[in-house]
Amino acid sequence: MKLAKHIKSALAIAAIGAASSAQALVVDGVTWNPNALNDFSATDAMYESIVSNIGDVVSGYSLVTQLNGTASAVFCPGCELTMTFTGYQLANVTLMADLVTPDQYFFTGGTINIYVDSTPDADFTDPTTYGDGILFLSLAAHTMGNGYTLISSPTPQVGNTGNGTGYLDVVGGSAASNFNTNKYGFAYTGNTAADFLFTSQFQLITNDDGDPVCLSSVNDSPICMQGANTINGNSIPEPMPLALVALGLFGLGLQRRLRRD
Missing domain, CATH: 4.10.860 (DNA Excision Repair, Uvrb; Chain A)
Incomplete structure (x- = not known):
């Protein structure tokens, strides 16, 4: 007995x-709980370029401000998590004649890199401060069943907000082994699921008078929009x-x- x-x-x-x-995973100083409701849900403050013509490429950068609803002092104490993205090329434009259905932009390609920087210095007027540190995750845009990697609104007018949606696959970085799960978008990605869902909201940057302005330039593309991205993924517990x-x-x-x- x-x-x-x-x-x-x-x-x-x-x-x-x-x-x-x-309960918790820690990679290069970034801490998150794989048992949390959203597992790995990162939201950022983002700045990006404008696209207007077929062949134009979106580039930008962002600072992660929340991870699973916690502030940087919790998920990255003494460090910062930043993102850079480029390669999203405008491939097709659908203009709706009914003036009710929103126009749509369709993109191909695209990469997003996430970095952990132990010397926080992100300055939204200086893009070089967003791509330094250790490469935490490298994400490639996932081609959906329609042949595109991102669907978004056109560049919005002043005072309006646009949005975009796509999927991402993990291809590298120090935390890559924690996220190769293929759990997102099975029904929308050509029956090949992705590792992350990517959503974005954006609007024109304006000055005090309400006129559009640009902050800087990335890959010869002026940074004239700001907003927020969210990436949602499922991690593999240790x-x-x-x-x-x-x-x-x-x-x-x-x-x-x-x-x-």
């Missing part, structure tokens, strides 16, 4: 250890330590032997 109690205690300890080991697995299996084996005896 005492042995059975010890076995149950050992199994309980193993379960507690396993649960605690899966495996239970081998010792806990062995302890659990040992306890189960002893329980079975006791029942037989």
Whole structure:
């Protein structure tokens, strides 16, 4: 009887250890909980270029301001998480004649790189301060079933907001092994699921008089819009330590032997 109690205690300890080991993941100073409601949901403050003609490419940069609803002091204490993106090329434009249905821009290509910088210095007027540090994730735009990687509103007029949607695949970075899950957009990506859902909202940057202005330039493209991106992904929890697995299996084996005896 005492042995059975010890076995149950050992199994309980193993379960507690396993649960605690899966509570938080930490990579290069970035901390998040894979058991959180949104798992890995990052929202940023973004600045990007304008596209107007077929062949134009969107470029931009952003500072991650929230991760799973927590501020940078929680998810990246003493550091900052930034993004740079480029390569989204305008490939097609659909203009709606009914003046009710929104026009749409269709893009091909695109990459997003996320960096962890241990010396926070992001300055929205200086794009070079957003691409330094350790490469945390490198994401390639996922081609959807319609052949495009991003669908968005055209450049909005002053006072209006545009939006865009696409999907992303993990292709590199120090945290890459935590996110290669292929769980997003199966029905919309040509029956090949992606690792992240990407959404964006943007509007023209204006001065105090309400006139459009541009902040800087990336890849010879003026940065004239601001907004926010969100990427949502599912991470792979760290495996239970081998010792806990062995302890659990040992306890189960002893329980079975006791029942037989």
